[in-house]
Amino acid sequence: MALIITDECINCDVCEPECPNGAISMGEEIYEIDPGKCTECVGHFDEPQCVVVCPVECIPKDPAHPDTQQQLLGKFFKLHPDKTPYLPAASAAGDTAALSKPAPTEGC
Numbered sequence: 688m689a690l691i692i693t694d695e696c697i698n699c700d701v702c703e704p705e706c707p708n709g710a711i712s713m714g715e716e717i718y719e720i721d722p723g724k725c726t727e728c729v730g731h732f733d734e735p736q737c738v739v740v741c742p743v744e745c746i747p748k749d750p751a752h753p754d755t756q757q758q759l760l761g762k763f764f765k766l767h768p769d770k771t772p773y774l775p776a777a778s779a780a781g782d783t784a785a786l787s788k789p790a791p792t793e794g795c
């Protein structure tokens with residue numbers, strides 16, 4: 688599931704540089720998250736970095752973008768084709784399937 692910034696955002700600028708996917712940018716009035724780039728930090732960190740740093744806790748999950756873990760990982764591979772994902776939880780559980788790269792789709 689991608690995350691979304693609500694109108695409680697105070698434009699403190701803290702989250703934007705923390706996003707490993709470049710998914711956060713300034714919108715018309717407040718910061719916004721590009722759901723096509725937000726992986727909930729899957730592949731990079733244990734937890735969403737924007738949520739960790741936000742002082743007003745205004746970054747919930749976006750029900751309009753209910754990505755599965757595999758879909759989030761698919762976004763990671765699309766954004767970072769040459770990187771190996773960091774998946775501590777999956778690795779610890781022996782979930783090696785989560786580490787496999789999705790098969791390329793036609794037209795990509």
Ligand code: SF4
Nearest residue numbers: 706725727728735737
């Ligand atoms: S959860 Fe991670 S990838 Fe998504 S917007 Fe926040 S920092 Fe970026």
Ligand code: SF4
Nearest residue numbers: 696697699700702741
């Ligand atoms: S950290 Fe929170 S309050 Fe600050 S710009 Fe990001 S979403 Fe807005």
